[in-house]
Amino acid sequence: TYDDKGKMGPFDGQLFVGDQGQSKIMRVDLEKIKGRYQGVVFPFREGFMSGILRLNWGADGSMFVGMTSRGWPATGQQLYGLQRLEWNGKMPFEMKTVKAKPDGFEIEFTQPVDEKRARDVNSYEFTSFTYKYGHNYGSPVINQGSCPIRAIEVSADKMKVRLVVDSMRLGYIHEIKAAGVRSADNFALLHNFGYYTLNNFPDGEKLAVTADNKVEKMTMDHQHMDMGKNIKPATAVSVRHLTRQPAEWTKGAEQTISLNPIPGLKYNITAVTVKAGTKVKLTFKNSDDMLHNVVITVPNAADEVGSMALKMGLNGERMSYVPSTPKVLFNTSLLQPGKSETIYFTAPQKAGDYPYECTYPGHYLVMRGIMKVVAK
Ligand SMILES: [Cu+2]
Structure with missing residues (x-):
């Protein structure tokens, strides 16, 4: 639904899109370049009670959010719901919009920025990518590439930042992170990332790169980026992810667990009991039409590990959405539909409820269960 009278404050004319599965609302700003629409999407509001289906304006300018998770599970745990969203009149510090330029982007903010931080190349990170489209559910992210920033200029009123960006690609989505930018009052952005889909470059003047606006990431950051690329994906062999039976298991596994997804984002088994120290063989067969994995955590860590995975962003898929934390004990790879994988592990010595x-x-x-470890 469009905001046509500034009902949500600074976002007049923008489009709000509800997401059923993730129970959140996104904010979209479009521009028409050479006859074709393109634009940017940001997170707007999260944490609704059920799956969002319909947004509509009330007579008082508030937004009515109609929800259900019947037939498809949602992050919001209720079966159905109706909530009302109202602007409290306070100006949030957000990226109001991003516009394409012939040689980069211009970010407009809702409040003046701190000039020093906004001029700092380390405040931003630009990455382009696309999806591999196919008949299976859940297209993977492919062809990621970084977009180095060459120049940054802050407008006189401090409301806009113009960036000269290399390696932008037509037909690609550009992830725009501005985590280091602060408002003049030193507030961080409420949401510090957005995604711009580039179909055409606009005409217009390019920004001349001068000694004053030129920027370059320090060598140290390049090293960081290279190190990031060399991080072993979670599919590499580790104790957490052994896909071959250990040689010392001469008598084989002592217990076998067979998991598969069932409709409604669930596992076929939601509770399993193993004795402490048991040699376990776990097979996960992804018989579903979307991507899944199995991650076993230490007791009471399911929410924390799950939300860490959510924050992995574009790197997530490469790492099988397994965050690097000691709270993850064992994991399978992220499996494409129709694929199957077996992992081998020794159950913890300490009794307790270990979530998967x-x-x-x-x-x-929603997609979880408990591996109950009992004393031998
Ligand atoms: Cu899943």
């Missing part, structure tokens, strides 16, 4: 969950974004709140 799918950490694919949006699944962990």
Whole structure:
């Protein structure tokens, strides 16, 4: 639904889109370049009670949010719901919009920015990517590439930042992170990322790169980025993810667990008991039409690990959405529909309830179970 009278404050003319599965509302700003629409999407409001289906304006300018999770599970745990969203009149510090430029982007903010931080190349990160489209559910992210920033200029009123950006690609989505930008009052952004889909470059003047606006990431950051690329994906062999039976298990596994997804974002088994120290063989067969994994955590860590996975963003899929934290004990790879994987592990020595969950974004709140470890 469009905001046509500034009902949500600074976002007059923008489009709000509800998401059923993730129970959140996104904010979209479009521009027409050479006859074709393109634009940017930001997170707007999260944490609704059920799956969002319909947004509509009330006579008082508030937004009515109609919800259900019947037939498809949602992050909001209620079966159905109706909530009302109202602007409290306070100006949030947000990226109001992002516009394409012939040589980069211009970010407009809702409040004046701190100039020093806004001029700092380390305040931003730009990455382009696309999706591999196909008949299976859940297209993977492919062809990621970084977009180095060459120049930054802050407008006189401090409301806009113009960036000269390399390696922008037509037909690609550009992730725009501005985590380091602060308002003049030193507030962080309420949401510090957005996604711009570039169909055409606009005409217009390019920004001349001068000694004054030129920027370059320090060598140190390049090293960081390279190190990031060399991080072993979670599919590499580790104790957490052994896909071959250990040689010392001469008598084989002592217990076998077979998991598969069932409709409604669930596992076929939601509770399993193992004795402490048991040699376990766990097979996960992804018989579903979307991507899933199995991640076993230490007791009471399911929510924390699930939300860490959610924050992995573009790196998530490469890492099977398994965050690097000691709270993850064992995990399978992220499995494409129709694929199957077996992992081998020794059950913890300490008795307790060890959760297992799918950490694919949006699944962990519902797709989970408990591995109960009992004393031998
Ligand atoms: Cu899943």
